[in-house]
Amino acid sequence: MNLRKFIAPLLGLALWELLALWLNNPVVLPPVEEVIKVLINPQISILGTGTLLDNTLVSIKRVLSGFILAGAVGVPLGILMGYYPLVMDLFDIIIELLRPIPPLAWVPLALAWFGMGETSMLFIIFIGAFFPILLNTIAGVKGVPKILIETAQTLGAKEKDILLKVVIPASLPSILTGLRIGAGIAWMCVVAAEMLPGSSAGLGYLIMYAYSLSRMDVVIACMIVIGIIGLILDRGLRYIEDRYFKWRYLIK
Amino acid sequence: MENILEIRNVSKKFVSNNREILAVDNLTFDVKYNEFLSIVGPSGCGKSTVLRMIAGLEKPTSGEILMEGRRIEGPGAERGLVFQQYTLLPWRNVLDNVAFGLEIRGVPKKERYEIARRFIKMIGMEGFEEAYPYELSGGMQQRVAIARTLANDPKVVLMDEPFAALDVQTRAILQHELLKIWEKEKKTVVFVTHSVEEAVYLSDRVIVMTARPGRIKDIIPIDLPRPRKRDSLEFIEYRKRIVNILKDEVLKSYNMYRYAKNGIGC
Numbered sequence: 373m374n375l376r377k378f379i380a381p382l383l384g385l386a387l388w389e390l391l392a393l394w395l396n397n398p399v400v401l402p403p404v405e406e407v408i409k410v411l412i413n414p415q416i417s418i419l420g421t422g423t424l425l426d427n428t429l430v431s432i433k434r435v436l437s438g439f440i441l442a443g444a445v446g447v448p449l450g451i452l453m454g455y456y457p458l459v460m461d462l463f464d465i466i467i468e469l470l471r472p473i474p475p476l477a478w479v480p481l482a483l484a485w486f487g488m489g490e491t492s493m494l495f496i497i498f499i500g501a502f503f504p505i506l507l508n509t510i511a512g513v514k515g516v517p518k519i520l521i522e523t524a525q526t527l528g529a530k531e532k533d534i535l536l537k538v539v540i541p542a543s544l545p546s547i548l549t550g551l552r553i554g555a556g557i558a559w560m561c562v563v564a565a566e567m568l569p570g571s572s573a574g575l576g577y578l579i580m581y582a583y584s585l586s587r588m589d590v591v592i593a594c595m596i597v598i599g600i601i602g603l604i605l606d607r608g609l610r611y612i613e614d615r616y617f618k619w620r621y622l623i624k
Numbered sequence: 625m626e627n628i629l630e631i632r633n634v635s636k637k638f639v640s641n642n643r644e645i646l647a648v649d650n651l652t653f654d655v656k657y658n659e660f661l662s663i664v665g666p667s668g669c670g671k672s673t674v675l676r677m678i679a680g681l682e683k684p685t686s687g688e689i690l691m692e693g694r695r696i697e698g699p700g701a702e703r704g705l706v707f708q709q710y711t712l713l714p715w716r717n718v719l720d721n722v723a724f725g726l727e728i729r730g731v732p733k734k735e736r737y738e739i740a741r742r743f744i745k746m747i748g749m750e751g752f753e754e755a756y757p758y759e760l761s762g763g764m765q766q767r768v769a770i771a772r773t774l775a776n777d778p779k780v781v782l783m784d785e786p787f788a789a790l791d792v793q794t795r796a797i798l799q800h801e802l803l804k805i806w807e808k809e810k811k812t813v814v815f816v817t818h819s820v821e822e823a824v825y826l827s828d829r830v831i832v833m834t835a836r837p838g839r840i841k842d843i844i845p846i847d848l849p850r851p852r853k854r855d856s857l858e859f860i861e862y863r864k865r866i867v868n869i870l871k872d873e874v875l876k877s878y879n880m881y882r883y884a885k886n887g888i889g890c
Binding site for chain 2 (some may be wrong): 414518520522523524525526527528529530533538541542546617618619620
């Protein structure tokens with residue numbers, strides 16, 4: 373590990389600590405040790421809203437549900453859209469129109485349709501994760517070299533074989549990239565969704581609640597947890613990409 | 625019946641930039657059972673197109689191609705095609721690539737692996753069964769691709785400049801191996817190349833095509849016993865003869881490229 377990489381973060385921490393001591397106002401900037409105290413005691417109840425660990429698990433569960441739902445719809449639809457021009461023509465315009473709308477712009481509609489609560493949050497996460505998954509899947513399927521399909525045909529492959537044994541395996545790396553990006557966006561969306569009225573648990577909720585009580589140490593601790601989990605999510609999926617899809621560099 | 629393939633008055637037009645280009649013009653020839661037939665011609669003459677039409681990947685604009693008396697309507701396992709480009713499935717190892725055609729046709733795992741191993745041995749790649757295409761050199765990949773086509777047991781093996789991207793030594797070895805396999809397995813081979821030497825070395829007959837639009841300029845039977853010696857007088861005679869027939873056509877196609885610059889790759 374390159375030690376130079378840690379110079380800037382350590383300097384940053386030192387600067388933060390100095391600034392906090394100088395300001396001497398934890399409502400604006402709490403000292404580092406206060407935040408660490410929250411982080412190393414994740415099992416202790418905070419502000420009467422459950423522990424940091426519980427709230428983190430609530431958020432993770434929500435993200436997983438929305439993300440899995442988005443994958444379960446986005447991947448198959450993307451494969452069909454990429455492979456069958458008819459399906460593409462059916463859905464293309466709708467997708468292109470909905471795609472640029474930020475997930476949070478759906479909040480009012482989500483609240484109107486599903487009321488305040490889990491379903492609305494799930495919907496927002498779904499919207500956030502769905503489009504990157506769908507678009508990367510379509511790109512993956514469309515990017516399958518024609519010559520691989522022709523090769524399979526001259527070996528006797530029929531439509532079903534081509535889809536199952538050539539198109540889908542060849543687009544897996546791209547699908548996984550879509551899932552990785554989708555997971556990242558889903559994670560951002562859950563925090564935002566939990567800040568909505570009606571939320572009563574989760575990291576997003578905890579941040580807003582701690583803010584209302586001027587507990588900036590809890591706010592910052594939650595932010596750090598959010599950052600770390602996002603990083604683990606991204607790195608984990610990247611690891612799978614590198615480990616199992618080395619061959620993808622061969623497809624041009 | 626003597627002929628496995630009959631190519632009858634086949635023409636092929638492509639549309640490119642809103643212009644119709646006649647790639648192949650009224651081609652008629654037969655391929656006999658167990659024959660090794662080569663097609664040579666200047667680049668852009670449509671020789672690859674002919675092969676793709678026999679494979680069923682392209683439809684003739686007019687005319688028809690018959691295999692054992694039946695019209696070819698699409699690709700099928702009885703006509704295996706070895707492409708010029710590397711076409712192994714990159715997520716499958718050598719064994720699963722070679723067994724791919726058999727897998728599609730529902731041959732049980734044990735049996736297809738047995739067959740695949742036999743062909744991997746035949747192309748001299750024993751020990752590489754578990755290797756992935758990205759770990760192999762171009763020549764090795766092409767050998768695996770040939771094994772994959774042969775393991776599928778097609779009646780006709782179509783080969784589109786399969787050795788074009790390889791160095792001279794690898795090329796000579798693979799030509800030799802290919803002949804051995806052809807003699808042993810009694811296949812019919814239609815082989816497209818731009819190398820006259822390769823065509824004379826391998827073939828029973830050589831079809832020489834004209835510059836675009838591709839027509840048949842001449843068909844030359846090579847009456848030499850195998851294995852052929854590339855430096856024998858007769859070999860050199862055949863080579864010269866075909867090169868001479870080709871010369872005008874190559875010039876024509878060169879000028880066509882220079883002045884028209886709208887060629888179709890061959």
